Amino acid sequence: MSIIFHVDMDAFxxxxxxxxxxxxxxxxxxxxxxxxxxxVVSAASYAxxxxxxxxxxxxxxxxxxxxxxxxxxxHPDRYREYSHRVRAILDRFSPLVQMASIDEAYLxxxxxxxxxxxxxKAAHRLHETVRAETxxxxxxxxxxxxxxxxxxxxxxxxxxxxxxxxGLEAQFLAPLDIRKIPGxxxxxxxxxxxxxxxxxxxxxxxxxxxxxxxxxxxxxxLAGKSRGLDAGGxxxxxxxxxxxxxSISHEHTFSIDTDDEGLLHATLSKLAxxxxxxxxxxxxxxxxxxxxxxxxxxxxxxxxxxLTAATDLDIxxxxxxxxxxxxxxxxxxxxxLLGVHVSQFSKTGGQLDLLDGDKKLRWTDAxxxxxxxxxxxxxxxxxxxxxxxxxxxxxxxxxxVDKARDPEPPS
DNA sequence: TCTGGGGTCCTAGGACCC
DNA sequence: TCTGGGGTCCTAGGACCC
Numbered sequence: 500m501s502i503i504f505h506v507d508m509d510a511f512x513x514x515x516x517x518x519x520x521x522x523x524x525x526x527x528x529x530x531x532x533x534x535x536x537x538x539v540v541s542a543a544s545y546a547x548x549x550x551x552x553x554x555x556x557x558x559x560x561x562x563x564x565x566x567x568x569x570x571x572x573x574h575p576d577r578y579r580e581y582s583h584r585v586r587a588i589l590d591r592f593s594p595l596v597q598m599a600s601i602d603e604a605y606l607x608x609x610x611x612x613x614x615x616x617x618x619x620k621a622a623h624r625l626h627e628t629v630r631a632e633t634x635x636x637x638x639x640x641x642x643x644x645x646x647x648x649x650x651x652x653x654x655x656x657x658x659x660x661x662x663x664x665x666g667l668e669a670q671f672l673a674p675l676d677i678r679k680i681p682g683x684x685x686x687x688x689x690x691x692x693x694x695x696x697x698x699x700x701x702x703x704x705x706x707x708x709x710x711x712x713x714x715x716x717x718x719x720x721l722a723g724k725s726r727g728l729d730a731g732g733x734x735x736x737x738x739x740x741x742x743x744x745x746s747i748s749h750e751h752t753f754s755i756d757t758d759d760e761g762l763l764h765a766t767l768s769k770l771a772x773x774x775x776x777x778x779x780x781x782x783x784x785x786x787x788x789x790x791x792x793x794x795x796x797x798x799x800x801x802x803x804x805x806l807t808a809a810t811d812l813d814i815x816x817x818x819x820x821x822x823x824x825x826x827x828x829x830x831x832x833x834x835x836l837l838g839v840h841v842s843q844f845s846k847t848g849g850q851l852d853l854l855d856g857d858k859k860l861r862w863t864d865a866x867x868x869x870x871x872x873x874x875x876x877x878x879x880x881x882x883x884x885x886x887x888x889x890x891x892x893x894x895x896x897x898x899x900v901d902k903a904r905d906p907e908p909p910s
Numbered sequence: 911t912c913t914g915g916g917g918t919c920c921t922a923g924g925a926c927c928c
Numbered sequence: 929t930c931t932g933g934g935g936t937c938c939t940a941g942g943a944c945c946c
Binding site for chain 2: 714717750
Binding site: 541542554555600601602603609681682683684685686687717786789799800801802803804805906 | 935938939940941942943944945946
């Protein structure tokens with residue numbers, strides 16, 4: 500019988516901000532951006548939640564609900580650093596740790612009793628260590644499956660520990676809303692409510708066949724989850740080493756919708772640069788380039804093309820992105836968001852295209868050098884001329900492009 | 911309510927091949 | 929020529945998670 504911990508940080512971003520600015524403690528705080536900006540809430544303090552503010556809510560809505568809240572942009576680098584600190588602590592408790600996101604992790608604690616004592620005792624010690632060494636609170640769910648551990652950490656919030664004893668999983672889950680099951684979102688919830696299923700217990704009482712007929716593969720997974728099993732998706736994978744990413748993407752929402760072709764092309768080039776750079780950091784090359792366009796009416800479409808050879812070069816990904824855009828954009832149509840996304844990875848070091856081999860090699864060298872410069876002097880120290888062209892055409896409010904206009908001179 | 915950014919996984923149709 | 933089935937790859941869209 501496995502013993503799984505799910506460790507989930509409480510109001511993570513807000514709590515990290517409080518460490519750097521203790522005056523925020525106890526106040527309504529919203530992390531995500533300024534109250535009038537385009538954007539959504541990344542995290543809200545418990546004081547802000549009392550006003551109905553929650554994550555994923557538009558910032559403007561949050562402001563209407565709680566005008567007195569303190570709105571902050573946030574510091575992703577700080578969150579990453581604290582996430583690493585937490586992870587380092589978790590590593591001392593089990594050799595099998597998997598970060599599921601920046602603020603939550605699974606630990607396989609099976610067989611650690613000799614070292615750490617029974618599960619509840621180990622969990623309290625873990626909780627106390629995290630608290631003492633980082634100043635952050637977390638909640639811990641303990642169960643025989645990842646799914647139940649996750650649901651139980653959620654029930655334990657804030658700042659609690661909850662152990663679902665083996666055999667009591669179904670009893671624990673039955674009275675909960677179906678929405679508490681990871682994987683059941685707005686859409687599935689609605690479809691389930693329509694057929695009279697409100698609680699996890701209703702779901703568990705249904706036979707697998709019916710669920711599979713109505714919901715396909717995910718219906719079958721749902722049946723398993725309702726009984727506390729790790730069914731489907733990455734839930735039934737072993738806790739352990741992280742694998743390589745399957746896709747890398749960057750996107751940008753303009754603060755004002757735009758039809759300025761120069762700005763649109765410059766933005767695509769910049770996004771392609773950011774994507775290529777991360778590709779090279781991972782030692783990966785991509786074969787499929789995809790763009791995402793969202794228009795003024797918030798309609799979103801995706802266009803993709805698969806190349807004959809994988810690449811990690813700014814020029815190739817940028818060129819493909821701009822071509823895809825040109826083929827699908829009617830001039831004069833205002834654009835709200837642009838994105839560049841790559842997938843179908845292979846490890847770097849593969850065959851170079853015979854014809855372009857030499858040219859490609861020189862570009863590869865140039866890009867490595869550019870990466871080193873960016874490491875030293877910041878992201879905007881080096882920008883491809885093609886990406887710059889449009890940026891000078893017209894004044895813009897986009898920070899993304901503004902920053903590139905006057906790069907810090909390498910000293 | 912006026913809706914971010916970075917991911918994963920699933921579905922479905924069409925092309926193409928055997 | 930009115931016609932099968934399976935496998936793989938590609939594209940597009942969407943649900944969901946933090």
